[in-house]
Amino acid sequence: MRFLLDSMLGRLTTWLRVTGYDSYYQSRYKSGEIDRLVNEGRCLLTRNKELSSIYRDAIWIFNEHTKDQLHELKEKLQLEFDPSAWFTRCLRCNTVLKKAPPEKFIGNVPDYICHQHSTCISYCPSCGRFFWPGTHRKNMITQLKTWGIV
Numbered sequence: 001m002r003f004l005l006d007s008m009l010g011r012l013t014t015w016l017r018v019t020g021y022d023s024y025y026q027s028r029y030k031s032g033e034i035d036r037l038v039n040e041g042r043c044l045l046t047r048n049k050e051l052s053s054i055y056r057d058a059i060w061i062f063n064e065h066t067k068d069q070l071h072e073l074k075e076k077l078q079l080e081f082d083p084s085a086w087f088t089r090c091l092r093c094n095t096v097l098k099k100a101p102p103e104k105f106i107g108n109v110p111d112y113i114c115h116q117h118s119t120c121i122s123y124c125p126s127c128g129r130f131f132w133p134g135t136h137r138k139n140m141i142t143q144l145k146t147w148g149i150v
């Protein structure tokens with residue numbers, strides 16, 4: 001499932017990317033851009049009821065808080081949050097991450113991370129960011145569990 005989120009859904013975008021879902025987001029859309037992205041097969045998620053009525057498969061997101069929005073998606077789309085897909089996508093730009101070889105991450109990632117996580121450092125081929133299983137990731141997993149998503 002590939003999503004397109006309206007400018008009100010920045011936080012939800014991050015959490016969908018965390019859980020591996022292809023989620024296109026911009027804080028502003030030019031005229032005609034949503035049309036184009038929906039035509040490319042993306043499912044529009046929007047807080048705007050009127051906008052959701054324009055597109056056949058769009059989902060109107062009723063809830064205001066991220067936790068409730070995730071539950072709402074689970075219910076409306078039978079969305080599953082499979083842990084094997086988590087942290088496979090760049091949180092900033094939505095690109096699928098690649099495993100980083102040592103020649104790529106040495107010098108770009110703190111030394112202690114290189115030692116601890118040398119086999120599980122990944123990078124974004126689009127924006128160049130590096131990712132590894134650190135505290136931030138643990139906190140996100142805890143958050144998902146607290147919210148009852150998994």
Ligand SMILES: [Zn+2]
Binds near residue numbers: 094124125
């Ligand atoms: Zn990126």
